[in-house]
Amino acid sequence: xxxxxxxxxxxxxxxxxxxxxxxxxxxxxxxxxxxxxxxxxxxxxxxxxxxxxxxxxxxxxxxxxxxxxxxxxxxxxxxxxxxxxxxxxxxxxxxxxxxxxxxxxxxxxxxxxxxxxxxxxxxxxxxxxxxxxxxxxxxxxxxxxxxxxxxxxxxxxxxxxxxxxxxxxxxxxxxxxxxxxxxxxxxxxxxxxxxxxxxxxxxxxxxxxxxxxxxxxxxxxxxxxxxxxxxxxxxxxxxxxxxxxxxxxxxxxxxxxxxxxxxxxxxxxxxxxxxxxxxxxxxxxxxxxxxxxxxxxxxxxxxxxxxxxxxxxxxxxxxxxxxxxxxxxxxxxxxxxxxxxxxxxxxxxxxxxxxxxxxxxxxxxxxxxxxxxxxxxxxxxxxxxxxxxxxxxxxxxxxxxxxxxxxxxxxxxxxxxxxxxxxxxxxxxxxxxxxxxxxxxxxxxxxxxxxxxxxxxxxxxxx
Numbered sequence: 001x002x003x004x005x006x007x008x009x010x011x012x013x014x015x016x017x018x019x020x021x022x023x024x025x026x027x028x029x030x031x032x033x034x035x036x037x038x039x040x041x042x043x044x045x046x047x048x049x050x051x052x053x054x055x056x057x058x059x060x061x062x063x064x065x066x067x068x069x070x071x072x073x074x075x076x077x078x079x080x081x082x083x084x085x086x087x088x089x090x091x092x093x094x095x096x097x098x099x100x101x102x103x104x105x106x107x108x109x110x111x112x113x114x115x116x117x118x119x120x121x122x123x124x125x126x127x128x129x130x131x132x133x134x135x136x137x138x139x140x141x142x143x144x145x146x147x148x149x150x151x152x153x154x155x156x157x158x159x160x161x162x163x164x165x166x167x168x169x170x171x172x173x174x175x176x177x178x179x180x181x182x183x184x185x186x187x188x189x190x191x192x193x194x195x196x197x198x199x200x201x202x203x204x205x206x207x208x209x210x211x212x213x214x215x216x217x218x219x220x221x222x223x224x225x226x227x228x229x230x231x232x233x234x235x236x237x238x239x240x241x242x243x244x245x246x247x248x249x250x251x252x253x254x255x256x257x258x259x260x261x262x263x264x265x266x267x268x269x270x271x272x273x274x275x276x277x278x279x280x281x282x283x284x285x286x287x288x289x290x291x292x293x294x295x296x297x298x299x300x301x302x303x304x305x306x307x308x309x310x311x312x313x314x315x316x317x318x319x320x321x322x323x324x325x326x327x328x329x330x331x332x333x334x335x336x337x338x339x340x341x342x343x344x345x346x347x348x349x350x351x352x353x354x355x356x357x358x359x360x361x362x363x364x365x366x367x368x369x370x371x372x373x374x375x376x377x378x379x380x381x382x383x384x385x386x387x388x389x390x391x392x393x394x395x396x397x398x399x400x401x402x403x404x405x406x407x408x409x410x411x412x413x414x415x416x417x418x419x420x421x422x423x424x425x426x427x428x429x430x431x432x433x434x435x436x437x438x439x440x441x442x443x444x445x446x447x448x449x450x451x452x453x454x455x456x457x458x459x460x461x462x463x
Contacts, residue, residue, distance in 0.1 A: 004028055005063030006155075009056060009078075011039050014093065015069035017128035018120070019051055025159045032059025056081060065089045065151065066114075072104040079111045089148040090114040092172070095121050095179045103172035105142075115148040117141060118172035119156065119163075122179055131160075140175045142166040188266065189273035193235055197281065200227035200234075200404070207402055221288050228285045230408035233379045235278035236344070237412040240372060242267040244418040247431055255439045272351055279348040282341055289337075329385050336382035343375035373419060380412045 005028045008015050015031060023029045024047075031053045033039050041048035060066055060081055065088070068078070072094045078085065090112060092105040105118040119141045127135055139161045143149040153163035166175060178184075204227045242264060249264070250256055259265070349355060350367045359367075387405025400406040421427060 006030075006065055006067060007032060007059045007062045008067040008069055009059060010069035011041065011053065012069060013125040014128075015067070016041065016044065016048070017125035018067060018069060018093075020045065020047055021128045021159050022155075023047060023051055027158075028063075030054060030059055030062045032056045057084060060084045060088070065091065065155070067091045067093060067120075068108060069093055072107065075104070075108050075111050078108070082111070082113055085112040085114040088114050089145075089151055090116050091120065091152055092116055092118050093120040095176055103170075103176050105169055105172035105176075109169065115143070115145040116169065117143040117145070117148050117152045118166075118169060118175055119152050121176060123161070137161045138164050140164050140166045140171075140178075142169055142171040142175065144169045185270070186273050189270045189277060192238075192270075193231070193274065193277035193281070196234060197227060197231040200230045200407075203227070203407075204404070210402065221291060225285060225288045225292065226404035228281050228288060229383075230404050232278050232281035232285055233376075233383065233408050233412055235274050235281065236376055236379060237415045239271045239275045239278065240376060241411070241415050241418070242271065244415065244422060247422055248418075250434050251427070251431055254434065256434055256437070276348060276351065279344045282344050286337075286341055329389065333382060333385040336378050336385060340375055340378040340382055343371055343378060347372060347375060373416075376412055376415065380409055380416065383409050383412075 004026065006022050007030055008019050008022075009032045011031055011033050019029045019031055029051050031039075031041075031051060032055065033053055034056065036053045036055055039053045041051070041053060054062075061084060066085065068075075068090055090108065092108045094104045103118070105116055108114075109116040119139055122136070122138070122140055124135075137160070139156045141149055141153050141156065141163050142165070143152070149165070153165065156163040183190075201224065204223050208223075245264060246260055246268060249260055260268070347368065350359065350364065356364065383405050387403055387409070390403070391400060391406065422431065
């Protein structure tokens, strides 16, 4: 039969949208219904006057490719057409929000004995009808039949989408469940980022009670700003800490084959999201700082560089600040902050999919690793230049923990310290050998007794 023919079982929203899309791409489309005489689709769209609606049996016989666009609850009714469907490519397009052991595609395969292919379930009716729907054009395809899968992937390209091969039909379980998940990769990093910000904000409020300076006139911007800054650099450090912990685990294991703990594995996979939240809070901090600087209040940023004298009645002279300048360390502190923010912007931009497609793995690693640690070092400098002069004047060390500049520098300095350890030759070269695929034996690893294996040459010859 002609490969440009398509049969679509069903006349619902998705079936109609798919039929229109395929018809406009020069496919010979026919639709199947249990009651074709009562389906006046041309009322919905004039294009349907050229698309015939027939009974299920006639629709299946029309082509070698059948799109099943009916509810999964009715798949059992297709068992009566098992003979007609045998050998045909049947595309299953449904979604499943119920956690079951078997996918809808696998159930359909049992009912029909056809060459079932899972696909198009990630697309909505609107996505099929609109060229500017705003979502991804990737379509996940999976099947146990390689030839059938290839045909469906070609159909996907012909109607304007990008097929993504997901392997065997059992992958349909993950494909069906993925549609029901909303930002699955962002949930944990988002909760972590905002809980961190909330804790630092509560600590900022607690400091007012400890200092007995309940000045709510500076709330929320001035009270939020230290918490926002601390959250940004804390999250940035959290992007590079798991990679260092993974390196220490590899040194401990002596190889790169053994899996990391689940918590570390999830942390490693969330670094991109954590980094983007760090950039969000860095932007938040920059905007608040600009508003504070523009408010005319020179507190903590400026020093009076020149006074202007005014003579009043009664031989009274009044000095009024005429010009301000930064503290001696103020400009360096702001420069470090600007460099940190611009570097974070480059890191964030490099994660955009359209940019990622133009970078090879070495270029991406160069940006995220070298520039990332430079950004973290610049951020630490920004914090230390601002807070370290005040630390020196303290007589009670525990008071340091009231300072956001001290708290925000603990984890980043720890990350830098771990990085220095990993760069030591005695650590760097064994780790490099491990990542190259070699195994290393260290004193803390138990020596395993070598086992002798005997070969049965007769068995090998018979095989």
